[in-house]
Amino acid sequence: NAGVTQTPKFQVLKTGQSMTLQCAQDMNHNSMYWYRQDPGMGLRLIYYSASEGTTDKGEVPNGYNVSRLNKREFSLRLESAAPSQTSVYFCASRPVNAGANVLTFGAGSRLTVL
Amino acid sequence: EDQVTQSPEALRLQEGESSSLNCSYTVSGLRGLFWYRQDPGKGPEFLFTLYSAGEEKEKERLKATLTKKESFLHITAPKPEDSATYLCAVHPPNAGNNRKLIWGLGTSLAVNP
Numbered sequence A: 001n002a003g004v005t006q007t008p009k010f011q012v013l014k015t016g017q018s019m020t021l022q023c024a025q026d027m028n029h030n031s032m033y034w035y036r037q038d039p040g041m042g043l044r045l046i047y048y049s050a051s052e053g054t055t056d057k058g059e060v061p062n063g064y065n066v067s068r069l070n071k072r073e074f075s076l077r078l079e080s081a082a083p084s085q086t087s088v089y090f091c092a093s094r095p096v097n098a099g100a101n102v103l104t105f106g107a108g109s110r111l112t113v114l
Numbered sequence B: 001e002d003q004v005t006q007s008p009e010a011l012r013l014q015e016g017e018s019s020s021l022n023c024s025y026t027v028s029g030l031r032g033l034f035w036y037r038q039d040p041g042k043g044p045e046f047l048f049t050l051y052s053a054g055e056e057k058e059k060e061r062l063k064a065t066l067t068k069k070e071s072f073l074h075i076t077a078p079k080p081e082d083s084a085t086y087l088c089a090v091h092p093p094n095a096g097n098n099r100k101l102i103w104g105l106g107t108s109l110a111v112n113p
Helices: none
Strands: A002-006 A010-013 A018-025 A031-038 A041-051 A064-068 A074-078 A085-095 A107-114 B006-007 B008-016 B019-025 B031-038 B045-050 B056-059 B062-066 B072-075 B082-093 B109-112
Touching: A002 A085, A010 A018, A018 A031, A018 A107, A031 A064, A031 A074, A041 A064, A041 A074, A041 B082, A074 A085, B006 B082, B008 B019, B019 B031, B019 B082, B019 B109, B031 B072, B045 B056, B045 B062, B072 B082
Parallel strands: A010 A107, B008 B109
Antiparallel strands: A002 A018, A018 A074, A031 A041, A031 A085, A064 A074, A085 A107, B006 B019, B019 B072, B031 B045, B031 B082, B056 B062, B062 B072, B082 B109
């Protein structure tokens, strides 16, 4: 059981380049999330998708776009990368009826923007 | 402003030396408080959810407790494999679907053999 799979694990970009972070979950979860984690800032929500076909902004959506391709997949796109987007990105998912509101996280994607 | 503060930032223990990590919050009427463990290079892994003051949850050497203003993660007789960063998050009353979880910065725990 793979859980939440993120690709790539590492990426180096130049300022202005674009890229897409991929996320897939095999737990039949309805909700999916993208977070970034920076030293001294904690985890911050970028975008989330409550269910297939819906997406909403989180705390720090500027500079990002997302696509909920189907129930399994939720991608995060950087259209024109900036050094401020250097971070570790985590995808997470949650079943709709989880009484504990438990998030299952992927292993992370470390992005460096030069 | 709603805040979650974890202390200490870092803690070094000898194997078998029990201690506690603290998570204090200013959220009123929280809908849940969560503890996660994060190993280096990995995503956070869920440990506990607490909903009301007085509630306690246990798992192996870990016990989480909750009061109206803070939560403690007690680690009894820790082992080196307990070394990790422990994150606390709070679900405030006006947020739905985790989209506004408030996360602490974590406590980095190192347990020496």
